[in-house]
Amino acid sequence: MKTTRHWLNVVAVAATIAFCAASVQAQPFYEGKTVRVIHGFGAGGGFHRSGEVVTRHLTKHVPGNPTFVVESMKGAGALIAMNYVYNKSKPDGLTIGYLFANQLVREVLGGTGIQFDSTKYKWLASPSYTTAVCTTTAASGIKSIDDWRNAKEPVKFGAISRQGDLAHDIPKLLSALAGLPVKIVVGHKGGNPDMKLAAERGEIAGFCASIEATRIVWGEALDAGTAQVLIQIAENPDPMIPDVPTAKKLVSDEDWLLFAAAVANPGRMTRVFAFPPGTPDDKVQLMRKALMETFADPDFRAEAKKLKVSVNPVSGEEVERLVAQMHSLPPATIERLKELLSGE
Template sequence: MNKRFACLVGLLASLFVTVAASAALGQQFYKGKTIRIIVGFAAGGGFDTYARAIARHLGKHIPGSPAIVVENMGGAGSLLAANEIYNRAKPDGVTVGNFIGSLVQQQLFETKGVEFDARKFEWLGVPVQDSTACALTKASGITSLERWFAAKEPVKLGGEAPGANDSDVPRLLKAVLGLPIHLVEGYKGTSQIRLAAEAGEIAGGCWTWESIKTTWRQGLESGNVNVVIQVNPQRLPDLPNVPNALEHAKTEEGREIIRAGILNSAAILRVYALPPGTPKDRVELMRDAFLATMKDPEFAAEMKKANLSINPLSGAEVEKIAHSFFKLPPAEVAKLKAILQPGK
């Protein structure tokens, strides 16, 4: 018995030394460092808002308490940022990418300009599993889904590029529901789409409700902006009277397209990742720090004050979802590609 006890004590002591050494190495590495979070969208949008809130709290959960800065690299629906993280950022654990997780689909579609293999990113997690809605200005005249269906001309919506939810959602709604939509792409973030809508250049756009309710709060509260349709597994508690796209899809095939093209992507939309090849101990340290930030009472209080939701996924959970896209039947992938990349 004494021999077994001695072995157990020795094993625990060895484990403690290993963990302590790992923490010490992490602290030694990150102390005095500055971690960059590269956001794939312009300042002022929903992605940027979340990233800056996370940056204010993440450092205290990393050994060595490094500084955290946010940089914006808008363009191509965050594809530029994803390519930057994958190909040019050093895999040393101090550069984090924040881009749209649904870009995984663009790899499946063999989209020109995709310079990464999503299966090789080191995923840190997402702060919230997103919901989707379409918000249009009162001035556009489209204040209800009925009016939208009855529109005599296609309604102009703003988007960024294929792969961005503000481009993909309108395309899918047009294909599945038959909504009259004219998609105007090239915007570098939802903040630019909002400004264009307020200027009367477009009617509005479709992106995450978590972002819309925060960054367009004034328009919603004044009645100058209306949520006309949502695209979610069921109606959100926030939007009990807003029609859900699944309710208006006339066939099961249409509903499957919505699930595959929108709902399954929304969970990992607001993703954070490290470059491939980042040392595993730093990946685990950063994953732990990310989840610790999500549970931080001060972070939670700030998010509540800003009307931002927290409903995180771990890096391992994001990895599982990202890999699942590569298991879709070829016929379903082809159908989605035909809708999301017409003419290609």
């Protein structure tokens, strides 16, 4: 009798242990966790807005439904944030960078301040490829490419800095390759919202940015006709702006390859979510899947449309391919871009 009772106790204890182990095993890693999502621009810009709308819906596609907190770590054209995610965040799946692909151009060109190897980030996905555009106020008098080309003085365009900044690189290339008169005014550390205010004050004519950021910052002015998109940096017109001239038509085929390397190709992954190097592959695959599910979520798409956030997803695998492509640019192309983008 005692033996029977003993074995019953053993079986009960074993069953309890097995049940507890199964419960622990079944508990998703992200349950009860908070995930930081860090980007390098101001809280009022397109990066922050798109990051928030993505993560609001991402939580329901991640097992355990973690809390996502979007943080702005602005400075140096998003370089501070990119360096931080790469070097200081733990590879534990609890920090995600929302990274600016134009800094990868700066990396390939050997720019200063780069403290990362972009081939080692764990690329997750991008909510949208984008087309870069240049926008001016109607009050500037520069309402078309002809107005720009025939301007009596160089047209002032705003930028954050002279390195790794799309707002700097586009007008610089348009000046060098298309002959458009340009004066770049740097120092707008607040990014696109800051430059829009400067344009409204008449300090600059406008600035260049992604079409998504342009819609967010300039939306009302574009609708009212007090601002206009002058040019899109594309080979073929973006369906959103089919009547806006393309840069491809203003330059030779050879020079377009430079635009493609510096602007158009990185634009296919402008805003990308990424884990730091060393993040376990199971977490990388889980988050890649969750992000792509989010981008297909009808509720997410409806809110994104309402907030003017573009949705044309790019997978983590495709981002990896594009990054590798950037790192395989011919030396002659790299040297020519260095020459064009340097100086004032």
